[in-house]
Amino acid sequence: MFPWVYGFEWNAGYLIFLGVFFTVALVVAGTVLAALWRSFRTVRKKQEGRVYWHTAFEELTPEERRCRHAITGELPERCCDREFDCRGCRIHARLLYSDEAAAHAAGSGQAEACGVAVPLDRYYHRGHTWVREAEDGTLLVGLDDLGRRLLGADGTVETPPAGAELRVNEPAFVARRNGVEARILSPVDGTVLGPASDGEALVRVRPAEDFRTTHLLRGGEAVAWMRHELDRLQVALAASCGAASLADGGAVAEDLGRRLTAREFDTACGLAFLDV
Amino acid sequence: MVDRIDEAWIARGVRRAPFSRFLLWAAPWAALLLLGAYAIFLCLRDGLFHTNMDNRYVFGLWIFLDLTVIALGAGAFFTGFLLYVLRKTELKAVINSAVVIGLVCYSGAVLILAVDVGQPLRAWFTFYHPNVHSMLTEVTFCITCYLTVLLIEYVPVFLKNRRLKWKPSMLVFEYHLHKVMVVFALIGTLLSFFHQGSLGGLFGVLRGRPFAFREGLLIWPSTFFLFVLSAMAVGPSFVALTTGLAEKITGRRLVKNEVYQTLGRISGKLLLAYVFFKCLDTLLWINQTAPERGFPAHRFYEYGGAFGTWILFAEIALLGLVPALILLKPEWRARRGLLLGAAAMACLGVTLNRFVFTIQTLALPTMPFDRLLLYWPSWQEFAAFGFVVAYGMLVYSFSYRYLTLFPQERELAMTEARR
Amino acid sequence: MKIDRRDVLSLAGGAAAGLAVSPLPWRLLGDTAIWSQNWHWMPRVPRGAIEEREARCTLCPSACPVKLRMTNGIVHGVAPNGGALCPAGFAAHHLAWHPLRLRECRRKDQAVPLEEALSSLRAAVAQRRGAVAVLDLAPGRASSLLHRRHMAALGGAYLMPPRIEGGTAHAVEALLEKRRALAADLASVKAVLSVSTPLLDGWAAPSSAVERGFRLIQAEPHRSRTAGLADEWLPVKPGSETALLLAVGHCWLKRPEMAQQLERLKGAEAWRQAAEAMPPQRAAELAGIEAARIEAAAADLLGHRPSLVLADGDPVGGPLSREARAAAAALNILLGAEGFRPVPPLPLPKDWTLAEAQSLEEAGDGSIGVLIIDEPWPGVSVPWQLVEKKLARGAVVAAVTWNRAQFARHAEWLIPAPVWLEAPLDAAQPHDAPRAQIAVAPAVMARPKDTISAAEATARLAGVEMTAADEFAALAQAAGSEAAQIGDNGFYWSSEAKGAAPAAARIAPEQWTAETWLRAAAPSAASPAVVAFGWRQAAVSPMLGKLWQESELREGPQQAVLHPDLLRRQGMEEGVLARLMSPRGAWPVRVRAAETRPDVIAVCGGPSLALACEVRPDGAWTLGEAKVVKS
């Protein structure tokens, strides 16, 4: 193998053969080392969240990746190709004309879908969290009604400490119940100020400088989305939940989590919080 | 309670059998594994007299097994090549499964090779004091490198386990490794190409064995290229076959039909090309190579029985041409049963080809006063064979249960539920 | 300082990288290689200077000159010294470590000191419950002379096993009015008809058969090595030998010159009637071969004179029937193949008196009270039945033997004997040449403690004061200047025939009628018939297994040879283990397909195969009742 080991010969055959071998070995080792180095850098830069969402989004089914405008019926069947970040999406921009218009689309009032409350005074994230602007300009972030019902009274949500950075679509909270853990994605960019004082929200967040709401659902769109979500959930759980269905006028149970077996609950959490 | 013990390890959105059922499935394989381990232990402790190999049958069941699983395991490199290099994106649905199959096949082959050699402790000599003119050196280098590559390819599949993924550093490493996968796919293709080829060359260069000897192209005999082509042809078939079997055994839909169609189509085309070149090679061998070395080719088939001309016919026509035609005709290919049947035939064909090159080559006498000898493996050989099969089944079963071998499974499960 | 996981990992990584560039792993790899060559169970090759020494191989009467290669007093190579050697000779030095070697003195299943055995035997001799006798399984050695001397001192008997080699020669003597020996000098004959005699396979002094100039016709049920090398093989049915030989005589009867020759035969008329009643067609029917081949053989023998007919039998399978031997002898007399001078007497020291040499068959039934069996290497086979008959009630049997196989079941005392190279080299008389020889040389290797040669044992019983070495020296002195030197203190004396012949075996044809001859001419009824054969040298060294176990060159001990058709009919495959079932017990045999009569199973064995045989009233022994069955 080396010139100083018996059996080595200085001829073309040996040089080509061993040359190819050492090249292959170097490329393999180099590539693995490069991947390790890049991982190391990613971890140091605290970009794990981004990576997480990137790979998680890849695994979503086309159904789950359906564009918000397809859910409302504005567009024919379409899958999101921007990992649910509509902020730079040309189609989204074209349909909404401007961010301003988007901001005004949010109104007030209370809507509901099959018994799940969808207050219209807030923005919804597709991972079942919402954002509401408080009077002081900070943001309140909380779980929506479906998320709340899923976790029920026994469930807990672990929130990040004050000062933690949140970024859109990156895991922010961890929901726990019955030994099932699920990551909850952050709806906004910002810094956690601390737990929210009102019972509804989870944390209070100082928005990042370029804070925008373009990527969040609002108004009627949110209601349509919620219906779509309930439908999805119901289909996924159909096998175990029996005949009663929302379409027949059924309503979502107040403590949904308790009605579900551990396995179903696990599936439901994955579906709702987009944690695959 | 036992049934739910490992729930936290199973991916969300897919259904797996209760743990007890899984144990029930794994137990016989584990038993076979233990028996095989005992046989291997005997061979390593006492020597190879535990096998029925002899000075004529220097290669027996094990080398045949090696050649076969490596040919079938070619599905891994070729699917990777199709996906990452030729961008057949639909094959993403089976790439993980193909990687696991490749890993199982190659590691099984290396394992059995380590038992098969008389002095396994000296295995490193081949690396340290290589004779680069030997096909076996090429085989050893390539198989080791490619096994390393397969292990690296397996790492992201493994790290995507639900529990492991929870650790951000694992996930990040998986992500970056996945990003450079094209490099491994390319290197794997190169290695596997040479490796399959040199396995073919292994017999093609035996100038003392006119039955196996073939004329060369550059420094390689024609079998070098035929082995590569045949492995490429049956690789996708084997992936389709295993996927089909996994669907049958688990009772779930794992990949979309288009994946089968793509695999079948590619396999069919390559198989046809292989059959063409194999015929060409056989004609050349019958009319030129063998007679030139003093052995008229008909003498090889004079013994009849297990080694009559039927074996040539079965290898080329029955298990080569027929499956190729089935796989090429879209209407036939569209029928799952026919498609899998043809895939199975193609796999059998390549198995028969490897059998011919290992066992038949050694069975035929070269010296005029010698005779045809037959060989039947000992229980230790069968048990060690069983060890590899059981090992493969267990690794695949565990991988299927805890890792995402078929990314489309979740989607298909939901579509099914909607229906 | 807080140590976190990363520190541990980087330490491990650094350590691994550092280790790779250190010599340690490479050294370890190198060590595995050295280790794999030096397992503790692998034998070490002896070290030391190689000396060469001249000697003679005395394992058979050929007494071939050899060169011994030795290191540290141990022989590790035997090479011919200006001659030839048989395969057994090349591994003969392994005999000392043969797996069957008897290493301790035993009384039945118990190890006893040698002295206890000897004093107990002395006491038995003193009690005199019957005669004292030595059964010498390798007669014709210098040690045989010592035995006879010791027995003369004790008033005991010296017994020889039934004659197999040389059986025809003795039958000739018995059939002649005037005693004359057979010309068994193969160097000068032109044609030989050999009936079941392993002429080219260790028979008599085998070195004489290496380059043969005679036409050989071998009549034998299976294709033995001799049959394979013969110019013609007559595959006769076992038991039809007498018929074949009578038929050959039938072909000659019409010739006018035969009448004169026939007159010299004792009981000529009976033989003539028998031969007339056995035309070749009848014999061919009995023997299962074509009549034309018998006629051709008869013509060959007449056409290539001097010619010879041999029907000695196989050293393991036993002598042929008395009638067959006599029939062969008759043919030899017709051929005029006799007429050489008988074996001359050995030169002996003047004061020695020797006990008469008797055949075992001649000893009185139930007469022996103490029997010493001398079973040196190589001994011949004797069925135990033959020995048993001669023992008195409560007789004491002691076997002075090299091996644990043959007499372990029957003798009360087993006394370990030194083997070739450990004992003085001592060759036996050849049977095929009318010469007498003594070949004695001192031992080459140290003998193990507690071994005693049979001659030493009988000397101790007889109270002879001289050591064996002294007795040999006395023999050398008697041989005088005619003897040639072997090595340092050895000598080789041989003489062409002159003087009186030794005692003949008892074949008494004068009372025989034509019916006696014809009755014996019927072949064995059993089908398939089982016949025994063997090669005396087979058990010299396990290395000889190369010839039959690790190749198909020849048949070896514990092998049964069957025709492929018979093998198929018996439902056996080549190489499987089967059992030889005889009324005397069961023996494992490995079956092999070979060219042989399809109605014959030939079982090859070492000397202990004789124990499976039945002794017939005519002195022949056979495996007639035995079967080879699948195990």
Next chain:
Amino acid sequence: MRKLGAENKTARYAMLIDLDRCNGCGACMVACAVENNVPPPQPSATPRTGLNWLRVFRLNTGGRDAFIPVMCMQCGDETPCQSVCPQKAVEFDPATGIVGQIPERCLGCRYCMAACPYQARVFNWWDPQWPAGMEQALNPRVSARQRGTVEKCNFCHGRWQAALEKAAQDGESGPVRYTPACAEACPAQAIRFGDLNDEEFAAECRDSGAFRLLESLGTGPKVFYRTSRAEVREATRGFGEVKRG
């Protein structure tokens, strides 16, 4: 006669075996095994698993038995085994023309055995074992065998080495003369050992009656055979014996 000179520094050792003389006694096989420290057969060894560097085959010629001793042919032109060994455990010595097998380097992959058309190579399926004590009688000039490696005839390398040492002591140069164990052992003197650079011996090997086994494979064997019996020649003839080109 041998031409001694600068151009003749090397030897091409060869054997010429007279099949008419061979009577299949097997002395060569036993002498070979004893000389080269080959262990005696294991209880379950068969002709297929046996350890014979030299094997005498019985030829079925229809008539009188004929025998053919087959050992490593020390192929020259295109040694089939040397090129296939993955780790250089087979070496062709240009100074003697002998194909050497180095068991210490052998992995036991047996590829060389598959490559050899003469089946002259054997594998140590067992740990070599001698009956207790018999290892004292091993040949000091040859190393003991080892399990899991391939073995073959090397024209008694130990004897060549000894002859070389003796020649060095005597101050002789050039190729040495020696006799391998089988040639020494043959009671019929059927095996002759010589040097093809020796004109006289080479001429005998080129003799019209002399032939080699499977010549059509082009391996260039250096073991020559000779027979005057037509049926024996027929039984040793290769399948087609078509000449190349």
